[in-house]
Amino acid sequence: MTAFVGRRQELALLRSRLDSARTGHGQIVGVIGEAGIGKSRLLYEFRQSLRGERVIYLEGHCLSHGAGISYLPVREILKHAWRLSDGDSPTRIKHKVRTGLERLQMEPAESLPFLLHFLGVKGEIDELALISPDTIRTRTLEILRQLCTYASRQRPLVIAVKDVHWIDATSKALGPMVQSLAGFRLLVILTCRAGYQPLWADTSHMTQIALQPLNSEDSLGILGRLLPGVSNQITQLILSKAEGNPFFLEELARTVREQGSLSPTVVMPDTVQEVLLARINRLPDQERLVLQSAAVIGKTAALDLLRAIVDLPEQTLSTILGELRAADFLYDSTSGPEIEYSFKHALTHEVAYGSLEVRRQRGVHARVAQAIEQLYPDRLPT
Secondary structure (H helix, E strand, O other): OOOOOOOHHHHHHHHHHHHHHHOOOOEEEEEEOOOOOOHHHHHHHHHHHOOOOOOEEEEEEOOOOOOOOOOHHHHHHHHHHHOOOOOOOHHHHHHHHHHHHHHOOOOHHHHHHHHHHHOOEOOOOOOOOOOOHHHHHHHHHHHHHHHHHHHHHHOOEEEEEEOHHHOOHHHHOOHHHHHOOOOOOEEEEEEEOOOOOOOOOOOOOEEEEEOOOOOHHHHHHHHHHHOOOOOHHHHHHHHHHHOOOHHHHHHHHHHHHHHOOOOOOOOOOOOHHHHHHHHHHOOOHHHHHHHHHHHHHOOEEEHHHHHHHHOOOHHHHHHHHHHHHHOOOEEEOOOOOOOEEEEOOHHHHHHHHHOOOHHHHHHHHHHHHHHHHHHOOOEOOO
């Protein structure tokens, strides 16, 4: 990971909003900026600064192809909170959720059936079969609100949702509920790209942080660590093209490293998306297949699911994943018993997914659905 530069004021502002939330004045912060400007890195550094503090930090993502999946980031946040994995059996999930409710001093018998239904977990008996969908929805939303209030009473609660410009309609509709938590120890952080109107922008307790491009000194600092000893001509060429976008700087530097050299007269891509697409297209066929297949699964892909859809020998897949990690496309994000790999940047995931033609996207999606049915037969598709 490159050095964290040029964002100290923004980091301090996040800390100040957390200080306000600690006193019971809930806060919403919108972090806005172009793709690759450093929104995720700012969140990472903020989270690192909380190490050792009595704070609950939960995170969810919105995906470019997830707008049709109801409550996608909300479900991810709950899975994160209770450390649920796709490989967990319904019995195991029920135990984890019950334990989580008990830790919050909430009555499991009243909330558990609704939460299991919300998470798409099948039970031997459908306890909600006689309840109308509208009643289930209303009761579930009230339980989600209670989860936030009970958790924030125990410790200050930070909920971060990345890339809300891709948020699904059902999650977006939770805005009024979040606004109603202004009197609790809650900090909500939303990241989105420039040009998107942040959720609840007219709320009095919302702060907007617009990330600006890095200055020349900070950009040189990043490039100097990534490409020590590179010629001044190449340095200036990259700096002029990246225009202070740290992720663009990193990707151009990786391009130079992969190609061994870069002529000052070469025509360089105008956008970081073009750089990423060129790097993906230069991958060997099998590596590109694995990366694109992982992108269809999501920003994070379980190894068991990836193994089922790419149909490669175990040793071959292991070698390819090692190469993709070395090339900074993926990283090992395992946090439980199930091995998982995540894209290092949401933009990398977006470009990798888009590099598949629509017909092939549909084919891989179909294989993913079939693999989920085989691997997790007791789980409803989400």
